[in-house]
Amino acid sequence: MKTNKEKIAIIGGGISGIATSVYLIEKGYKVDIYESKKNLGGRAGSINKDEKSIDIGQHIFLPSYKNFIEILEKLSSTKYLSIGKKLKIVVQENSKKYHLKSKVSIYPLNLIFSVLSYKNLKFYERLKIIFALYKLSKLDNHKSKISLESWLKKNNQNNEMIKKFWEIICIPAFNSKLNKIPINHAINLFKTMIFNYKKNIGICFFKKPFSEILSENYRNYIKKNNSNLFLGEKIVNIHYSKKKYLLEGKNQNLKYDKVILATNISNAINLGGLNSKKIKLSTNGIINIYFWFDKKVIDEDFISFSNSKLEWIFSDNKFRSKNKEFRIVISLSAAGNLIKLSNEKLISDYEKTLRKELNISQKTKTIKSLLIRSPKATQTQTGYNDLNQKNKKMYYVGDWTIKDLPNTMETAVLSSKKLVEKYFK
Ligand SMILES: Cc1cc2nc3c(=O)[nH]c(=O)nc-3n(C[C@H](O)[C@H](O)[C@H](O)COP(=O)(O)OP(=O)(O)OC[C@H]3O[C@@H](n4cnc5c(N)ncnc54)[C@H](O)[C@@H]3O)c2cc1C
Structure with missing residues (x-):
């Protein structure tokens, strides 16, 4: 060299x-x-x-993070990556679990079947989401400066579809509410992460x-x-x-x-x-609240929620050899407003919600909790x-x-x- x-x-x-x-x-x-x-x-x-x-x-990524994964390969550091081979997201609403998943691994059928399998929305709504995804994949840089939310509304996405599908995916990906995401950013992200990758994607962590x-x-x-x-x-x-x-x-x-x-x-x-x-600097916060329980409270590695303030939760059950403590982390994106609240209030509110949503019995004790604030988790400049x-x-x-x-x-x-x-x- x-x-x-x-x-x-x-x-x-x-x-x-x-x-x-x-x-x-x-x-x-x-x-x-x-x-x-x-x-x-x-x-x-x-x-x-x-x-x-x-x-x-909590950090998640996709197999389409090619450059990031390549750097970890160069540093011989891929042993502890969990690479999702197939799209499989559990979405919970009112204690009921729905699935965004596909048995087919070929792009774009994997995407189409995942959305079709998602029974949290009516069948015609799922078809409309597939059509909007298709339209998004065909868009080049959009001339207007509209937000992703406005674009979705213009393209026949009703509030239910926005809440139960688009928000679940896009709020954590952008750390931003949909009305603040410029449509061009959405086009770029979907293209680099999904449409141009043209392979199977699953959640990695x-x-x-x-x-x-x-x-x-x-x-x-x-x-x-x-x-x-x-x-x-x-x-x-x-x-x-x-x-x-x-x-x-x-x-x-x-x-x-x-x-x-x-x-x-x-x-x-x-x-x-x-x-x-x-x-002109603009920032947005993320809050992570960790809870350690004395019993296992979920089987999945992660669950996302619709119609709940929990958003996404992650467990590390599978990667511990001797489990005495079972960790759950609640990840709250675009958390600008929550950042102002005290740790005590946030921990107590979210523990109550977590126990209710997951139906955790009083016999399961909370061993400890920890809240980590990242007020400037994401930052952009113009x-x-x-x-x-x-x-x-x-x-x-x-x-x-x-x-x-x-x-x-x-x-x-x-x-x-x-x-x-x-x-x-
Ligand atoms: C809570 C949270 C959750 C996130 N979730 C995800 C996710 O799920 N998926 C995803 O892809 N991304 C996620 N991100 C974003 C991701 O972490 C960042 O995009 C990425 O880590 C940014 O890396 P960077 O090197 O550009 O900047 P930084 O990570 O900010 O690195 C800058 C470094 O410079 C150091 N530094 C600053 N000033 C000095 C100085 N004067 N002297 C010496 N050192 C200095 C800092 O200490 C820091 O280590 C998340 C971020 C946060 C905060």
Whole structure:
């Protein structure tokens, strides 16, 4: 492999920082990667509680997250991924379970049969959903700036169809209510994740905390490639002089030829000299509430809910060898309004709802609970169209840098791939 002499620093050890380092190393660069927290993963990372790692938020993905999965393959970290081979979603409403699933694995029949099997809607409503999906797959960039909700209404989707199908899929995917999702974003997401993929899709998730899946393999990868990882090292300032960037950190003060900011938007503004007046920032929150019970409360890995405030719940029953505690996490997307409520209120309200919806008897005890707020789980900016430019030596990556796709782990990796392909020889 050719070696490249330029010294490069990556600030941020989230998915985009990690992916950028892999792509650069493959091109023969040595990199130094700085992460302010003690563990990797950023918004897909974890916190430590009772000496155990717990994901900041439940993350799901699809087999069509090709770039994301490829990075994990390169880091030999796919062992703990649960890859859904077939579409199979249980939707619960008023204690009754309905299924979005297909025995057929060939695209687009898998999609058609899944929707046809979904008895939570009337037959003619299911047909109308299939027709709307077909129309969406044929749309190129839409000229008007209407929302996904308006588009659905214009295309014969009634409130029941919106609530029981579109909201279940789209609110978590975009972390946004349907009236706030631009139709072009919806077209792009459905195309990249489903229509252009043209294969079978099922829900995928991690079998253990993402930062644990990554950490050792990534450390080894960095070491093997003569690069450096600095954890717990927050960069507070960047100075430019004599064609070099000096990074000011807690322990390190090193000079680089090029710097890649793989941080959130606010830190990119503070460190990277983006004009804050030019940027219109919008963020949305996600809340995850964990409950540990002394008995198993669901058999499924996940259930989504319609007509309930629970939205989606996930269990980790299957991946524990010695089960004494049975964990359920409630994942609440587009949670801007809930973020203002106290932990006590949210935990108590959602525990009551969970017990009612799942019919959990009083004999089943709640061992403990934990609420994790991510007020800026997703972030978008308008203002800068071309953040990265050829003649510059400071670059930006991250899910927020790709404007027409929602913030996902795949978008984060895609931003890294595009940057390295375009600006690094
Ligand atoms: C609760 C929650 C649930 C989610 N669910 C899903 C899901 O189901 N599926 C999905 O695809 N996506 C999901 N996402 C979104 C996904 O996590 C993000 O799109 C992705 O992780 C973004 O990666 P990133 O590298 O672009 O940014 P980040 O993860 O934000 O990484 C930026 C990193 O930079 C570090 N940093 C910032 N400033 C500095 C500094 N000055 N010095 C050093 N380091 C610094 C930060 O600590 C952080 O680690 C979810 C996000 C959250 C919060």
